[in-house]
Amino acid sequence: MTARPAPVFFETAGLAAAFDFPEAAFRGLVARRYEKFPAAAAPFYRFSALSIPGSQAPFRPAVREERGILRLKRGDFDCVLDLKTGSGVLKAALRVQTFDSFLRSFYSWALLREGGMLLHSAGLLKGGKACLFLGKSGAGKSTLSKLAAFVPHPSSLIPHPSPGAEVISDELNLVRFEKGRFVVYGSPFWGEMRNEGRQGVWPLAKVFILKKAKRNKISAAVPGEALRLLLRCLMNFSKSTETSAAALDNAAALLAGAEFARLEFTNKDAGFLNLI
Amino acid sequence: MAPKIRENLAFRRVAGELFIVDAAASRLHELNGPAALIWEGLAAGKSEPRIISELLAEFEVSEKEARSDLREFLGELSKSGLIL
Numbered sequence: 335m336t337a338r339p340a341p342v343f344f345e346t347a348g349l350a351a352a353f354d355f356p357e358a359a360f361r362g363l364v365a366r367r368y369e370k371f372p373a374a375a376a377p378f379y380r381f382s383a384l385s386i387p388g389s390q391a392p393f394r395p396a397v398r399e400e401r402g403i404l405r406l407k408r409g410d411f412d413c414v415l416d417l418k419t420g421s422g423v424l425k426a427a428l429r430v431q432t433f434d435s436f437l438r439s440f441y442s443w444a445l446l447r448e449g450g451m452l453l454h455s456a457g458l459l460k461g462g463k464a465c466l467f468l469g470k471s472g473a474g475k476s477t478l479s480k481l482a483a484f485v486p487h488p489s490s491l492i493p494h495p496s497p498g499a500e501v502i503s504d505e506l507n508l509v510r511f512e513k514g515r516f517v518v519y520g521s522p523f524w525g526e527m528r529n530e531g532r533q534g535v536w537p538l539a540k541v542f543i544l545k546k547a548k549r550n551k552i553s554a555a556v557p558g559e560a561l562r563l564l565l566r567c568l569m570n571f572s573k574s575t576e577t578s579a580a581a582l583d584n585a586a587a588l589l590a591g592a593e594f595a596r597l598e599f600t601n602k603d604a605g606f607l608n609l610i
Numbered sequence: 611m612a613p614k615i616r617e618n619l620a621f622r623r624v625a626g627e628l629f630i631v632d633a634a635a636s637r638l639h640e641l642n643g644p645a646a647l648i649w650e651g652l653a654a655g656k657s658e659p660r661i662i663s664e665l666l667a668e669f670e671v672s673e674k675e676a677r678s679d680l681r682e683f684l685g686e687l688s689k690s691g692l693i694l
Contacts (some may be wrong), residue, residue: 557624557625557626557627558624558627558640561625561627561629562629562638565629565638566638570633572633573618573633573634574618575617575619575620577633578619579620579622581631582620582622582624582631583622585624589624589625
């Protein structure tokens with residue numbers, strides 16, 4: 335008789351999940367990738383995870399919630415979750431990228447339910463507080479993150495000083511409202527920098543609307559512009575009215591409860607860190 | 611009788627503007643001023659004469675202008691598929 339492998343426990347944004355893998359290869363892949371995000375709390379969500387063949391097409395996941403059942407489906411994963419019991423089945427292609435996409439889809443849905451959100455943004459930690467820099471693809475999230483972390487270009491011969499700010503994520507950050515304030519959680523979801531991230535929770539100091547420019551400058555944010563960008567940067571694959579309403583409500587709450595500003599930054603150096 | 615707002619739309623007034631999320635079409639609409647007032651009137655099930663009287667009370671327009679603005683805006687909403 336073979337002993338059943340222990341589940342992989344995962345947690346971020348205070349939401350813990352356990353994954354049972356009958357296949358050792360799948361388990362090993364996920365356990366290694368998310369080893370810095372172990373669950374501290376008892377997981378409410380528990381998934382049986384099986385590998386299936388599959389390509390990424392369709393690339394955009396479909397998220398549906400009907401009669402207490404959540405379904406998340408893409409070309410390379412298919413998950414059915416009973417929301418009453420927290421138990422579900424995940425069938426996914428045996429690839430880290432696929433599992434990561436599933437987690438992103440699932441946590442984007444779960445965070446909206448909890449009054450939070452998964453935001454396309456760069457997140458920096460400075461002086462124990464988190465700053466978020468909103469932007470879709472090409473806005474400069476990775477550029478700004480690399481500058482902040484002083485990641486040198488491979489061909490650079492210039493010595494670099496120690497990092498001025500820790501990057502929480504250069505791509506996706508997890509925000510929740512807790513004890514009367516917004517907080518940012520450590521993110522396992524990364525873009526170009528391909529870091530693994532680390533667990534943590536930090537008060538949100540400021541949210542910046544990001545713009546590439548010739549010089550660094552901070553100016554006031556217009557509420558309408560900020561909300562528009564927030565809604566565009568907020569990850570949500572569900573087409574249900576309830577989830578759209580939650581996205582609007584949570585974004586409006588963030589706009590009312592956090593400080594917003596516009597940051598124009600140059601890609602020459604990390605001088606913008608002195609302005610934030 | 612005023613037209614009805616389509617189902618499955620989420621909308622909220624934030625910082626003076628009215629934002630409408632049409633998740634099925636992945637579109638975000640923004641309304642302000644008279645347009646926002648008209649939308650909220652439709653959402654509350656108010657009649658066209660009632661919406662016109664609210665436009666007259668809130669904005670400096672003649673009844674003729676208010677009626678014409680309402681007709682024009684309802685046409686735009688219909689083209690965007692936001693009302694039935």
